[in-house]
Amino acid sequence: HYYLPQIATGNLANYILDHMAMKSRKLNTYIKVDRENYIGEIVFDAPYFSYSIAVEVNFQTDSIIQFISDPIQLNKLHHVVNLQSNDEFMFRVGRETIWMGDFDFNPEIDDCVNRNTYYWDLHSSEVTDTVSYNGTSSVKMVRDSEDGDNALVDNYYCFPLSEGAGEITVRGFIKTENAEDAMIGVRFYSSRCSGTIETKYTEPVNGTNPWTEYHRNLTVPEDAKYIDVRMVSFPPDTGQSIVYFDNVGVIQWEEWNEGNTEILYPNDYYYYQVRSSLDSVNITLDELSYFASDIELSHDYLLFDTTTVGDYSSQFLTITNSGNTELIVHSVYTDSSVFQPADTNFTIGINNSFTFEIFFNPTVGGFVSDTLYISSNDNDESFIMVSLSGFGYQPPAVNISVDYSIDWNLVGLPLGVEDATYNILFPEAIEGTLYRFDNEYISALYLTPGEGYWLRFTAEGSTIINGFSINELIMNLTEGWNLFSGVSEDVSIFAVVDPDSIIVPGTLFGFNEGYVETDMLVPGNGYWVRAFEEGEITLISGALAKTSPRDLSLKGKVNSLTVNSTDLYFGVEMPARERLSYSLPPKPPVGAFDVRFKGG
Structure with a gap:
């Protein structure tokens, strides 16, 4: 059944649709990608919702006079159309030419399965669903100090490089325990998995480290037509090494551009990279999208009931998303602790609402006011405010x-x-x-x-x-x-x-x-x-009696004995629940006499 075409879903579907949207744009047509439903729709207009995002980019040294950033992932709900800055910089955008699926699609290999339909040759390693950076699975390599060779995971067959590929970046996440030279790399070939040209890896990772992203920028050799992606780790000096790899891939870059150079959109660019002679620059990403959230509030002002100091009251605020994509509320906060929201971040689906409570806890008497700040991904109102006020009553x-x-x-x-x-x-x-x-x-x-x-x-x-x-x-x-x-x-x-x-x-x-x-x-x-x-x-205070006293006296009804002015009763049977009414409280703290009876 692996030979049969199937409808793509999830991230793979969106990768394919983004690629189609980019190709379609070169034909002067437009495809709108619905990322939630994995559907592409042919439309007549370019994306019309605009976004501007300010980013401070810090760099690594690339040469004596240049600094370069790590690859920075783009928000694919939008399409980047420009990068601007008052600082001197250049940028490039890139696409993932090989979609690796985060190791989540891994059918068993048998004689009936064409290996061309499968990504990875695991050799002695395994795909595990117990540890992952994202998705559900990762590659797990185990090496003992007695092992004679390294662990290797690579592609069954090579992948062709896109025509004109000049520079690529191999990247991925690695998590290690007692690792020895764990690396992600690519091997370049002049033909389909033959004619090896060279192999390049990221810097080796040693010891124990949490999930960390590693990458290496590479220039494609002149005669290279194919590549495969590989992960390796070596036996440790002592003990056992465990290495996990996830979200591994290759970015193919477009040429470097000066700032304020328009980018074709819609596009299938998932990353951008910046370089400069400065060690950091402030840039603005201009983006367009067919989708936008639209925040609506039930109130722009909330008046709380008069509340006694030390007590609290509350009001409710409802946020509705009237847009055509999910509304992400990043933060909800106030200037003081007198007014406090019960929820501070949440996501609201299309045409849905979310209601949350805001508490008023006055610490002094008198009129109190504050402002509730709401930060979200709304295109027009990313930062809105709600006035809050109440009166704190300080009793005499x-x-x-x-x-x-x-x-x-x-x-x-x-x-x-x-x-x-x-x-x-x-x-x-x-x-x-x-x-x-x-x-x-x-x-x-x-x-x-x-x-x-x-x-x-x-x-x-x-x-x-x-x-x-x-x-x-x-x-x-x-x-x-x-x-x-x-x-x-x-x-x-x-x-x-x-x-x-x-x-x-x-x-x-x-x-x-x-x-x-x-x-x-x-x-x-x-x-x-x-x-x-x-x-x-x-x-x-001042409440009237809700029940009547019950006559629980046993005097004259059963046998009794008086000890230290206290009447003790015996010789009668009663239900266990009723017997509780004749029990005494616990003894006092250690060191005191038994105050349950007068005289101790």
């Missing part, structure tokens, strides 16, 4: 007095404060005794709203905390016991928003010389609560 400062007892206390943070370090909020606390709980006790330095903590004191007393009211808290509880705290006002446990009923009834405990069952969350205190499962609850 309040004071809350928090009482504490000698020794261990359960505490929380009742206000939004600038510095939540525990010894700033509780200056009389014993150093190093703040603990939070996450299946185990963890030493802490700062207090966070909604979290509960153990904290120890040498004497009873009180502290005044100054800050801004916390009127609502959304908290995630884990299955089992959770140490948490409330908002800036008293909140009943029966007013807690618990949509999934995860709170185990009767398991809210405060502390006063021992655990005390309670139904009220007081600002500045910490509490234990047990959850049936992981989930979310919400505390809101």
